[in-house]
Amino acid sequence: MSQADADLLNQLGGMDGVRHVVDDMYVRVLADPELTHFFDGVAMEKLSRMQTEFIASMTSGDIQYTGADLTKVHAGRGITGAHFSRFCGHLTDAMEAKQVSSHAIDQVLGKLAMYSDKITGSSNVDG
DSSP states (O other): OOHHHHHHHHHTTHHHHHHHHHHHHHHHHHTOTTTGGGGTTOOHHHHHHHHHHHHHHHHOTTOOOOSOOHHHHHTTSOOOHHHHHHHHHHHHHHHHHTTOOHHHHHHHHHHHHTTHHHHHSOOOOOO
16 A cells, blocks of 8 residues: 555545545435435435445555445446446535545545446446
8 A cells, every 4th residue: 555545544534534524425415316316215324324434445454344235235226427426526525625635535536436337337348
C-alpha cells in the first residue's frame, strides 16, 4: 500500500469524517428522484453504517468490510451505469461539502469505480 493509500482515510477525516460524508450523501441520494426508489423499504441506518465501513475499507488497508456481497445485494435491482454515476455525483458533492481535497475525492472515486460492475451487474468484456 502506498503512503497516499494509507493516508486516504485520514484525508476524509477518519471514520467520523466518512460517517458524516455518507450521511450527507444519503440525504442527497434520497432527494434524487432518479435514485430514491432504490431505497424504498431499506433500513437506512444499517445501510449508512455498512456504506461507512465499505468506504473506510476502500481507503484504509486496516479496515475490513463485513457487509453483504455487493453483487448479490444489487442483483436484479435495475441499477444502470447512469444511476451509479448519479450516486457517485452525490458522494462527490458530500465530500466537497466536507472540504475533502479534490485529489482525495479523485482517489475515492477511482477506488469506487472498481466496484461498478458489481453494482450494475455489467462488465467490460470484449468479445
